[in-house]
Amino acid sequence: xxxxxxxxxxxxxxxxxxxxxxxxxxxxxxxxxxxxxxxxxxxxxxxxxxxxxxxxxxxxxxxxxxxxxxxxxxxxxxxxxxxxxxxxxxxxxxxxxxxxxxxxxxxxxxxxxxxxxxxxxxxxxxxxxxxxxxxxxxxxxxxxxxxxxxxxxxxxxxxxxxxxxxxxxxxxxxxxxxxxxxxxxxxxxxxxxxxxxxxxxxxxxxxxxxxxxxxxxxxxxxxxxxxxxxxxxxxxxxxxxxxxxxxxxxxxxxxxxxxxxxxxxxxxxxxxxxxxxxxxxxxxxxxxxxxxxxxxxxxxxxxxxxxxxxxxxxxxxxxxxxxxxxxxxxxxxxxxxxxxxxxxxxxxxxxxxxxxxxxxxxxxxxxxxxxxxxxxxxxxxxxxxxxxxxxxxxxxxxxxxxxxxxxxxxxxxxxxxxxxxxxxxxxxxxxxxxxxxx
Numbered sequence: 001x002x003x004x005x006x007x008x009x010x011x012x013x014x015x016x017x018x019x020x021x022x023x024x025x026x027x028x029x030x031x032x033x034x035x036x037x038x039x040x041x042x043x044x045x046x047x048x049x050x051x052x053x054x055x056x057x058x059x060x061x062x063x064x065x066x067x068x069x070x071x072x073x074x075x076x077x078x079x080x081x082x083x084x085x086x087x088x089x090x091x092x093x094x095x096x097x098x099x100x101x102x103x104x105x106x107x108x109x110x111x112x113x114x115x116x117x118x119x120x121x122x123x124x125x126x127x128x129x130x131x132x133x134x135x136x137x138x139x140x141x142x143x144x145x146x147x148x149x150x151x152x153x154x155x156x157x158x159x160x161x162x163x164x165x166x167x168x169x170x171x172x173x174x175x176x177x178x179x180x181x182x183x184x185x186x187x188x189x190x191x192x193x194x195x196x197x198x199x200x201x202x203x204x205x206x207x208x209x210x211x212x213x214x215x216x217x218x219x220x221x222x223x224x225x226x227x228x229x230x231x232x233x234x235x236x237x238x239x240x241x242x243x244x245x246x247x248x249x250x251x252x253x254x255x256x257x258x259x260x261x262x263x264x265x266x267x268x269x270x271x272x273x274x275x276x277x278x279x280x281x282x283x284x285x286x287x288x289x290x291x292x293x294x295x296x297x298x299x300x301x302x303x304x305x306x307x308x309x310x311x312x313x314x315x316x317x318x319x320x321x322x323x324x325x326x327x328x329x330x331x332x333x334x335x336x337x338x339x340x341x342x343x344x345x346x347x348x349x350x351x352x353x354x355x356x357x358x359x360x361x362x363x364x365x366x367x368x369x370x371x372x373x374x375x376x377x378x379x380x381x382x383x384x385x386x387x388x389x390x391x392x393x394x395x396x397x398x399x400x401x402x403x404x405x406x407x408x409x410x411x412x413x414x415x416x417x418x419x420x421x422x423x424x425x426x427x428x429x430x431x432x433x434x435x436x437x438x
Contacts, residue, residue, distance in 0.1 A: 030148040031419045042140035043114040049103030049129045052167030055080040069150040078181040082164040088156025096161040096196040099138035100168035106130040109406040132408040134201035144419040157430040179376040196383045204397045205389035207414030211365035212386040214346040218339035219297035220304045221371030222331040226292040230324040235284035244290040247324045258310045271297035297369045339375040342382035352428040356421045388418045
């Protein structure tokens with residue numbers, strides 16, 4: 001009897017594997033068919049970029065395409081967010097997939113026929129608008145996934161929730177937005193999400209490749225403002241002043257010793273950067289005040305607390321030593337937690353990524369000191385976030401323009417890999433959950 005049961009179990013596993021392979025083949029064929037449409041969507045969105053909480057046209061396009069697929073659609077989530085729900089033909093877990101929609105205040109320099117010529121006002125200044133981080137790619141790939149999965153919905157063993165998120169890059173002053181606001185408005189409920197997957201295109205990784213990391217993959221983000229107040233005087237008589245420009249220069253130099261002298265950089269990286277400084281309006285007038293803007297990045301909660309404490313201490317004590325004062329505001333408007341890939345989920349789903357791209361094209365990577373508000377989703381439910389290659393094959397990492405720059409460029413040949421990766425993660429996770437419950 002035990003022998004017969006073993007045979008029956010073996011036959012069942014063979015049958016399940018065969019069914020899994022059949023579904024994987026269907027996903028591959030469907031991804032082939034939708035590839036050009038994904039590229040077309042991406043070019044359209046790229047040509048018409050919109051800043052955070054302003055993604056009205058993009059949201060309308062997404063809602064239209066999801067509705068045409070027969071997917072239940074909810075709009076206006078966290079201002080302009082769109083959520084689609086696809087119910088499979090069989091009961092099972094709820095798997096969420098997330099793509100961000102917003103662009104950046106950058107003037108595009110790439111000579112593309114679909115390059116952005118959009119301009120708008122940002123922080124009181126006229127700026128260009130460009131998808132300089134690849135969010136147009138993320139939206140288009142997720143629309144491709146929605147197309148693929150809706151075509152096999154009767155074979156899906158659960159529900160898929162497509163989350164198109166606004167304002168990942170931040171929100172206008174005085175507004176909420178992004179992943180945090182979507183969660184507050186219930187995006188992970190009704191139905192309750194079990195796991196969430198997401199990807200980010202990478203302009204400095206070859207197209208067709210996937211990189212991943214268990215645990216911390218993106219740093220925490222805290223933006224900051226430091227206001228240095230001194231005493232104004234004529235530039236020809238600096239001895240009557242408490243010069244906030246000189247004090248600010250000393251603060252900036254001293255901040256650079258925080259990471260090198262306080263963090264064990266063999267374990268975790270950290271960043272303290274001043275990106276903007278503003279003070280004075282004439283060469284012969286020492287101003288009363290200087291304002292600096294910057295960012296703090298860390299890859300552990302303890303390091304984050306340490307860096308914030310040290311920035312406050314260095315700024316205030318350096319100013320005090322010169323007879324000035326320094327007010328330190330951290331965070332100013334943005335705080336993203338560390339983006340943490342659930343270790344068990346990452347290990348569980350790694351074979352799915354390897355089968356999609358080929359085992360040699362899926363590589364373990366190091367954490368990035370960039371930030372991602374996918375982190376808010378991954379705090380609530382187990383999450384897996386990975387990088388998709390977008391660099392021309394054979395390209396040079398050192399000379400390829402990075403994200404957030406006017407020359408940012410993405411090779412479209414890797415989009416199909418992204419569509420297949422997310423589609424397979426959904427189907428494979430559902431299949432594995434079914435097996436584990438038997």
